[in-house]
Amino acid sequence: MPPQLTTDPERAVRVLRAGGLVGMPTETVYGLAADADQEAAVRRVYAAKGRPTSHPLIVHLAGPDRVDEWAADVPDVAHRLGEALWPGPLTLLLRRGPRVLDVVTGGRPTVALRVPAHALALAVLDRLDGGFVAPSANRFGRVSPTVAADVITELGDDVDLVLDGGPCTVGVESTIVDLTGSRPTVLRPGGVSRERLAELLGHEVASWAGTGEAVAPGMLASHYAPGCRVDLLPPGAPDDLVAARVAHHLGAGRRVGALAPAPCAHLPAAAVALEPLGPPEVAARVVFSRLRLADDLGLDVLVVVPPEPVGIGEAVFDRLRRAAGS
Ligand code: TXA
Ligand code: MG
Numbered sequence: 001m002p003p004q005l006t007t008d009p010e011r012a013v014r015v016l017r018a019g020g021l022v023g024m025p026t027e028t029v030y031g032l033a034a035d036a037d038q039e040a041a042v043r044r045v046y047a048a049k050g051r052p053t054s055h056p057l058i059v060h061l062a063g064p065d066r067v068d069e070w071a072a073d074v075p076d077v078a079h080r081l082g083e084a085l086w087p088g089p090l091t092l093l094l095r096r097g098p099r100v101l102d103v104v105t106g107g108r109p110t111v112a113l114r115v116p117a118h119a120l121a122l123a124v125l126d127r128l129d130g131g132f133v134a135p136s137a138n139r140f141g142r143v144s145p146t147v148a149a150d151v152i153t154e155l156g157d158d159v160d161l162v163l164d165g166g167p168c169t170v171g172v173e174s175t176i177v178d179l180t181g182s183r184p185t186v187l188r189p190g191g192v193s194r195e196r197l198a199e200l201l202g203h204e205v206a207s208w209a210g211t212g213e214a215v216a217p218g219m220l221a222s223h224y225a226p227g228c229r230v231d232l233l234p235p236g237a238p239d240d241l242v243a244a245r246v247a248h249h250l251g252a253g254r255r256v257g258a259l260a261p262a263p264c265a266h267l268p269a270a271a272v273a274l275e276p277l278g279p280p281e282v283a284a285r286v287v288f289s290r291l292r293l294a295d296d297l298g299l300d301v302l303v304v305v306p307p308e309p310v311g312i313g314e315a316v317f318d319r320l321r322r323a324a325g326s
Helices: 009-017 039-049 064-070 076-085 119-127 148-158 194-201 239-251 280-296 313-323
Strands: 004-006 022-024 031-035 058-060 090-096 110-114 161-163 175-178 185-188 229-232 256-259 301-304
Touching: 009 022, 009 031, 009 119, 009 161, 022 119, 022 148, 031 039, 039 148, 064 076, 064 090, 064 110, 076 090, 076 194, 119 161, 148 161, 148 280, 175 194, 229 313, 239 256, 239 301, 256 280, 280 313
Parallel strands: 004 161, 022 161, 058 110, 090 175, 229 301, 256 301
Antiparallel strands: 022 031, 090 110, 175 185
8 A cells, every 4th residue: 555645743643653654744855754762663764765774863853952861961062053953954963862772873872863843743743752763765875855755756655654744945954963072073064054053153163074984874975866877067067068068978879967056058959958956045945856857857867067065055066966976
C-alpha cells in the first residue's frame, strides 16, 4: 500500500509512538522522522534511506528549553544561538547527554539538535514527550525532498505516513554549527547564513576544513545528486561560456539542460533552458526541485551556474557543488 498523506499532526504522533516512520515537513526540507527514544524505529530510518549507521541523525526538539534533556555541558553560546535562531534552520552539535541512543549518533560522543520552524512539525513535537530524529527524506546521496509528493517518490511504501505541510519555505538544509571545540565551526552551510552567525557571535565563524574521517559524515563530496550529470561552472560565468559548454555536450550527442540565476542568452535551440534560479533566497527554495526536474526531463547533463557563495547563496553553491560531485 502506498503511504497515506495527511495534514493531521495527531495521526503523525500515533505513527511515531507506534515505532513508525513519518515524512515530516520542516522549513528546510522534508525529513524522515522516527521517535528518537525507540531504537528499532531509528534503525528503520537508516534502512529506509539505505544510509550507513555511521552517518548520525539530527534530533528535533519542541523548543530551546529542551536542549539540556539531550545534551551535556551545554555552553552558554548554545543557549544564545538557540534563543536567537530557534525555531529555525540551525543545528547545534553538542556533547551528548545520557538520554541519546547510540544508534542516533553512531556511537559518537556528540549529538546534533535542532528546533524546526514549521507549525506541523512543532505540533507533533509538542505532543511527543521527547523528540524525533529526521534526516532528509531521500535515499542516501540523492536530492532532498521539498514537497510531500517528493517523499513518496523517494521512499514509496518505506514510509508509513506523510504529513503534508506544503512546500518548504527555506528549501536547503539547516546550518550545522559545532560547539564542541574551542571555537564555533560551521560543518554544513545552510538556511542560517555565516554572516548572521557572525553578527550574533561577534566574530567570524570558520568552516570545518579537515580531511580523513569527516566530523559530519554526511558532508561527502558527492551528495544531493540527481541521476543526470551536473556540469558546474563558476558563479557569474558569462552567457557565452554557458552556451559553449552546452554546445560541447550537444555535440557529444547528449540531452542537455542549463540552469543559472538569470536567463542565459544565446543558448543553442536544442538545449532545455530550465526556469532560472533567481535571487539567492529563491534559489534556495527551488534548487532541489530544479535538479529533480532535470531527471524528470530525461536530461543527460545539466550545465549549472551557481549563485555567489554569499549569504544563503553559500548553501545553494554547496549543494550544487556536491550534486556535481566536485
Ligand atoms: O534541515 C535539516 O537539517 C534536515 C531537516 C529534515 O531537519 N535534516 C537533515 O538531516 O539535513 P541529514 O541527516 O540529511 O543531515 C544531517 C547531517 C549529516 O551530515 C550528519 O552526518 C550530521 O548532520 N550529523 C548528525 N549528527 C552528528 C554528529 N553527532 N556528529 C557529526 N555530524 C552529525
Ligand atoms: Mg540529507
